[in-house]
Amino acid sequence: MSDLTLKEAALKPDLLASGHRLCAGCGETIIARMILKAARGPTIATSATGCLEVSTSIYPYTAWMVPWIHSAFENAAATASGIEAAWRAMRRKQKGPLSRYETLDIIAFAGDGGTYDIGLQALSGALERGHDFTYVLLDNEAYMNTGIQRSGGTPFAAETTTSPSGKAVPGKKEWKKPIDEIVIAHEIPYAASINPAYPMDVLRKSRKALEADGPAFLHALVPCSRGWRFPPEKTIEVSRLAVQTCIFPLYECRFLEGRPHYELSSPSLAIAKKPESKKPVEEYLRIQGRFNHLFRPEMRVDLISSIQEWVDNRWEMLKEKSGV
Amino acid sequence: MLKAGKHLVLGNVACAEGAIRAGCRFFAGYPITPANEISHHMSIELPKVGGFYLQMEDEIASISAVLGASWAGAKAMTATSGPGFSLMQEGISYAHMTETPCVVVDVQRSGPSTGQATMPSQMDVYQAKYGAHGDYEVVALVPWSVQEMFDLTIRAFNLAEKFRTPVLLMADGVIGHIMEKLVIPEQVEIVDRRRCSSREAMPFGTDDPSRVPEMPLFGEGYRLIVTGSTHRESGFRDESPKYHAMLVKRIREKILKAESEISDSVGYYLEDPKIVVISYGATARPSFGAVKKARKGGLEAGLFRLRTLWPFPDREIRRLAEAAEKLIVVEMNSGKILREVERASRGCSEVLSLPKIGGVLHSVDEIYKAIMEAYQ
Numbered sequence: 265m266s267d268l269t270l271k272e273a274a275l276k277p278d279l280l281a282s283g284h285r286l287c288a289g290c291g292e293t294i295i296a297r298m299i300l301k302a303a304r305g306p307t308i309a310t311s312a313t314g315c316l317e318v319s320t321s322i323y324p325y326t327a328w329m330v331p332w333i334h335s336a337f338e339n340a341a342a343t344a345s346g347i348e349a350a351w352r353a354m355r356r357k358q359k360g361p362l363s364r365y366e367t368l369d370i371i372a373f374a375g376d377g378g379t380y381d382i383g384l385q386a387l388s389g390a391l392e393r394g395h396d397f398t399y400v401l402l403d404n405e406a407y408m409n410t411g412i413q414r415s416g417g418t419p420f421a422a423e424t425t426t427s428p429s430g431k432a433v434p435g436k437k438e439w440k441k442p443i444d445e446i447v448i449a450h451e452i453p454y455a456a457s458i459n460p461a462y463p464m465d466v467l468r469k470s471r472k473a474l475e476a477d478g479p480a481f482l483h484a485l486v487p488c489s490r491g492w493r494f495p496p497e498k499t500i501e502v503s504r505l506a507v508q509t510c511i512f513p514l515y516e517c518r519f520l521e522g523r524p525h526y527e528l529s530s531p532s533l534a535i536a537k538k539p540e541s542k543k544p545v546e547e548y549l550r551i552q553g554r555f556n557h558l559f560r561p562e563m564r565v566d567l568i569s570s571i572q573e574w575v576d577n578r579w580e581m582l583k584e585k586s587g588v
Numbered sequence: 589m590l591k592a593g594k595h596l597v598l599g600n601v602a603c604a605e606g607a608i609r610a611g612c613r614f615f616a617g618y619p620i621t622p623a624n625e626i627s628h629h630m631s632i633e634l635p636k637v638g639g640f641y642l643q644m645e646d647e648i649a650s651i652s653a654v655l656g657a658s659w660a661g662a663k664a665m666t667a668t669s670g671p672g673f674s675l676m677q678e679g680i681s682y683a684h685m686t687e688t689p690c691v692v693v694d695v696q697r698s699g700p701s702t703g704q705a706t707m708p709s710q711m712d713v714y715q716a717k718y719g720a721h722g723d724y725e726v727v728a729l730v731p732w733s734v735q736e737m738f739d740l741t742i743r744a745f746n747l748a749e750k751f752r753t754p755v756l757l758m759a760d761g762v763i764g765h766i767m768e769k770l771v772i773p774e775q776v777e778i779v780d781r782r783r784c785s786s787r788e789a790m791p792f793g794t795d796d797p798s799r800v801p802e803m804p805l806f807g808e809g810y811r812l813i814v815t816g817s818t819h820r821e822s823g824f825r826d827e828s829p830k831y832h833a834m835l836v837k838r839i840r841e842k843i844l845k846a847e848s849e850i851s852d853s854v855g856y857y858l859e860d861p862k863i864v865v866i867s868y869g870a871t872a873r874p875s876f877g878a879v880k881k882a883r884k885g886g887l888e889a890g891l892f893r894l895r896t897l898w899p900f901p902d903r904e905i906r907r908l909a910e911a912a913e914k915l916i917v918v919e920m921n922s923g924k925i926l927r928e929v930e931r932a933s934r935g936c937s938e939v940l941s942l943p944k945i946g947g948v949l950h951s952v953d954e955i956y957k958a959i960m961e962a963y964q
Contacts, residue, residue: 381645413619
């Protein structure tokens with residue numbers, strides 16, 4: 265792997281320009297910009313319908329400094345598959361506009377709706393066929409672009425417009441879909457979780473994903489101040505708490521010699537080594553308005569402790585898989 | 589659920605309220621602008637009346653869940669907009685073949701593709717008629733006000749249940765998103781599907797002149813086979829030419845025979861018309877304003893407003909074409925229902941088109957000007 269230092273990254277021109285219309289404090293822009301910093305050269309981006317797509321392409325501007333194609337909601341991975349297959353064919357025949365590129369970084373961006381739900385079929389197909397591309401899941405845990413509806417990525421008990429909290433329903437009744445395990449089960453060369461609070465980790469993993477020979481998957485947690493209901497200046501604080509409480513641990517998984525190799529990344533590894541530094545999940549829930557009903561009018565200890573149990577259980581499983 | 593009486597609500601909310609009153613107890617949907625408020629309202633209100641709200645992983649799953657719920661005995665619906673309506677077409681075709689009562693709401697936005705996602709259009713009217721594959725007859729209603737979002741949703745359920753067929757409510761982004769007065773009556777008329785009267789009843793065949801078979805449900809003790817493949821009256825698969833022809837003929841006939849009962853339109857100032865404006869949904873609103881303005885100026889203009897797009901009111905259009913000198917079709921697309929009007933009027937009068945693309949409504953003056961020009 266060719267390392268990319270923060271200094272080098274800072275000096276590289278942005279491939280996602282400023283002046284887009286994403287909300288103040290949006291985690292998506294921070295992550296998308298950093299991932300693009302890791303691009304090695306020729307790059308093509310595909311985008312599923314979603315906040316990133318809508319807000320980076322409003323007339324008369326585009327924030328994209330690379331060729332960019334917005335497909336429909338369900339098919340960012342399928343569109344990327346087509347680009348990759350065409351590039352390979354052009355390379356083989358030494359004909360066509362893409363034939364001169366020895367490497368081509370094809371990056372598919374999709375939200376949680378476009379990945380957990382409607383786009384899962386296209387993603388699974390692309391991973392199974394083994395296209396050489398990087399799929400970025402920008403997980404803001406609901407359909408923010410259409411008005412904060414629940415998705416397969418929305419966590420348990422979170423309030424959205426279609427999982428309202430009240431007497432009849434306590435927010436979302438189902439648990440977050442284990443998308444990483446689903447993706448890793450496709451036996452792809454590289455998968456990793458990333459988070460805007462840890463920029464060096466993002467750069468390092470993005471470069472690894474782009475260099476992987478075959479499909480790579482980056483699962484980015486991107487806090488949404490509108491949908492999660494926290495002040496926009498707290499994006500990084502919320503992101504960091506997700507790692508510190510182990511609700512969203514940072515790790516990577518490579519597929520070597522016929523089996524997956526999990527490895528905890530340093531912020532999560534530090535917690536694994538020093539368990540007393542793991543913060544209770546309540547700290548993460550309390551600063552987000554979407555979990556207000558867990559604390560008011562009365563404290564829902566039952567719901568909070570079942571979330572804590574879920575987090576602990578999954579954290580233990582991940583530690584086991586990582587051999588820690 | 590809102591109480592009987594007067595309310596100021598969003599069109600989409602009126603639709604959801606109408607559905608619950610019509611007996612809808614199952615909603616499956618997927619987020620899409622500008623239909624979201626129907627989902628939002630259903631997710632809050634359905635659990636309160638013992639109903640079930642499901643958010644699915646996409647529109648294919650949404651329509652499929654609706655079909656499953658309908659065979660399990662629930663009155664079921666989904667709501668979407670253009671791109672989602674495209675994804676639902678296979679399921680809608682299946683609903684025709686299996687004669688599954690359900691309601692699909694399309695709050696139309698401006699396409700093709702993502703198009704103007706937040707802006708209205710009437711561009712899916714042909715997709716409603718021809719979007720799904722195969723031979724079938726469509727029932728599609730089109731509301732022009734918040735009140736009609738409520739009334740026609742109830743009618744959509746009643747027609748779906750009566751004729752065992754999917755019914756489409758072709759709303760648009762304007763009607764879905766305006767706030768207007770809604771009057772909710774104490775009682776609404778509700779039609780329920782005809783259940784099997786005996787063990788011998790055939791779920792996919794009937795001697796009844798309505799051509800609508802009785803409907804058994806899962807769990808009632810029938811050995812029920814529901815398949816989108818060609819089937820005999822019993823439900824058993826038989827893809828022979830004879831049975832396919834019989835089945836398709838019957839599922840078309842049950843709608844065609846009831847055309848006069850289903851078809852619905854409203855006329856304004858049609859006593860002595862020289863110019864008749866023909867419109868539906870949101871575009872009928874400025875059309876109404878333009879016709880009133882023309883009447884004030886002494887012009888013999890009238891408005892014919894479609895409340896069902898399909899079945900298409902051929903006879904009424906023919907009658908208007910014979911009585912009037914010119915027909916003007918006003919619609920928010922490139923001119924689609926225009927072709928239907930041309931076909932139905934059979935050259936009896938000149939048919940003019942006033943299309944509009946761009947995600948905005950016609951203004952009253954635009955239509956008034958077209959009336960004036962047609963008059964001269």
